[in-house]
Amino acid sequence: MQRAKGTDRILDILEHLETETRPVSRNALAKALNCPRSTIYSLVDQLVARDWLTQDDSGTISLGHRVGLLGLAYSRNARFEPVAREVVQRVASEAGVVTEINIADSWQQLVLISATGRSRNYLRTVEGSRYPLPITGSARLQLADIPREVIRRNIPDEEFRLGSGEILPFETFCAEIDQARRDGHFIARGLIDRYVGTAGVPILNRHGHCVATLSIILPQADLDARQNDLLDILRRGADELSGYLRAAVWPMGDRAYGHLFHDRVGVGAAVGVG
Secondary structure (H helix, E strand, C coil): CHHHHHHHHHHHHHHHHHHCCCCECHHHHHHHHCCCHHHHHHHHHHHHHCCCEEECCCCCEEECHHHHHHHHHHHHHCCHHHHHHHHHHHHHHHHCCEEEEEEEECCEEEEEEEECCCCCHHHCCCCCCEECHHHCCCHHHHCCCCCHHHHHHHCCHHHHECCCCCECCHHHHHHHHHHHHHHCCEEEECCCCCCEEEEEEEEECCCCCEEEEEEEEEEHHHHHHHHHHHHHHHHHHHHHHHHHHHHCCCHHHHHHHHHCCCCCCCCCCCCCCC
């Protein structure tokens, strides 16, 4: 029993650090996991010694290089990701803009795969980056099946603040989700930056659930001028990936979709958004 508890704690540490964007202190980690500091210190020492975690000169910790090696091993054995990467690269070349596959992971938007087109390199994104769901167009499709009370309970107020500084009303967010479901695509302007637009279409699994999106990021003026052509390119790519998933299982996508029906860890009481 003691061994199982220790294993759980180690997994909790690794899973928490996977969602952090910067190194954290051991005390902060103990607080976030509601775990005794003595336990965290002992487990972190073990993980640092075996290179699963790394510690900088200030004493803060982050994931170590063995986690990266584990990711590479996963990629070697994964079946969907190589196909998806080829499609993303082809769409980026054809459209000439930044192209991504995004999933909703732990109630955040995760850039899973990205490629840069022939131009606009200043809009390049980084694989593994995370963003609040309300400021991403992809969330308008990924949350289509999720009960509104579950969405409201799991997205904190501060994550509804757009790049302009304005607060997106929850009712408006829900209306945009409904519109994206009806349209079968999303067009978003000014969510992260007032001059940047995004467009995307759903990637569906064998049950018809949106487990990811194929999306592009480009200057808003270019999106306005090329919207229909760009949506056609995206649909062809997403149709290919959805067709693949009709005959294959993608555990990562199915898991991400399924977890949206459950509360994020540590979720507090719901608070209304203006």
